[in-house]
Amino acid sequence: KKLKFGKSKPNRYVLVTLATIGCGKTTTSVGLANLFPELIEHIQNDNIQSPGKDKLVLAALEVLSRKPVVIMDKNNHKTVERKQIFDGFQRLNSTIPKSKLKFICLNFLQKPPKGDTELWNITKERVYNRGDSHQSIKVEKDGIGNAEKIMRGFISRFQPLNTSVEPDCNFDYIVELDAHQENSSLENMKKIVTALQNYIEDLDLKTPSETDYLKAFEKAKLYKPTFSKK
Ligand code: IDP
Numbered sequence: 001k002k003l004k005f006g007k008s009k010p011n012r013y014v015l016v017t018l019a020t021i022g023c024g025k026t027t028t029s030v031g032l033a034n035l036f037p038e039l040i041e042h043i044q045n046d047n048i049q050s051p052g053k054d055k056l057v058l059a060a061l062e063v064l065s066r067k068p069v070v071i072m073d074k075n076n077h078k079t080v081e082r083k084q085i086f087d088g089f090q091r092l093n094s095t096i097p098k099s100k101l102k103f104i105c106l107n108f109l110q111k112p113p114k115g116d117t118e119l120w121n122i123t124k125e126r127v128y129n130r131g132d133s134h135q136s137i138k139v140e141k142d143g144i145g146n147a148e149k150i151m152r153g154f155i156s157r158f159q160p161l162n163t164s165v166e167p168d169c170n171f172d173y174i175v176e177l178d179a180h181q182e183n184s185s186l187e188n189m190k191k192i193v194t195a196l197q198n199y200i201e202d203l204d205l206k207t208p209s210e211t212d213y214l215k216a217f218e219k220a221k222l223y224k225p226t227f228s229k230k
Helices: 025-035 055-064 079-092 117-130 144-157 184-199 210-221
Strands: 012-018 040-044 069-073 101-107 173-176
Touching: 012 025, 012 055, 012 079, 025 040, 025 069, 025 184, 025 210, 040 055, 055 069, 055 079, 079 101, 101 184, 117 144, 173 184, 184 210
Parallel strands: 012 069, 012 101, 040 069, 101 173
Antiparallel strands: none
8 A cells, every 4th residue: 555645745743742751652652653554653762862952853854754643752741842842843844834744742641640659650660670671771780769760850840731831732632641551551552543543534544453452562562672872
């Protein structure tokens, strides 16, 4: 199947994750890319050596020259980071008409993470089990104490989505997710596919079977970064 990309000028969709560490951003994103390899590509802040302000946006624009959907996998837990994304596209995008570029927020946290013991326990357990399979947080090498400190930092700096003011009012659409259940990433993949099918008209997202979902999820859980900062 060939995408008539560029010719029929379909919209381009930038999916922006909003979360803290261990919420399943990478697993959910990789799972979606596994399901729709021709349409969706995942890029990760952690895979960029010394992430300059523009590098992730430039990487996203490169993907959008080939595919209609890019997922920008980063915590984006502070409003300034969301602002950087919108500003970056405004400055660096010279190919996609502004009206064709849509921003969708993947909101992993329905309430602020501070004091959410259930969320803390599940994300800590996941980060612990991830071990050294992360670009910069190495639990085996540096101990869980170090990882917990980094996680706490993200939680304490967290600024929730507020679509009535800048910068979050620039999102065209919000997909509400959850990170509390055991298999939240599988559930989140399903929620995102359903939301995109409902919201997007110019993308042919076939409904995956339960087996397709499980396969993509299991494969995503095995994802190991090929790049390490340590
Ligand atoms: P993050 O990108 O938000 O920091 P991930 O790296 O996706 O989080 O997930 C952290 C760890 O938890 C990984 O080892 C991943 O395999 C695991 N994990 C993510 N989502 C699920 C789930 O729904 N069920 C079980 N394990 C999960």
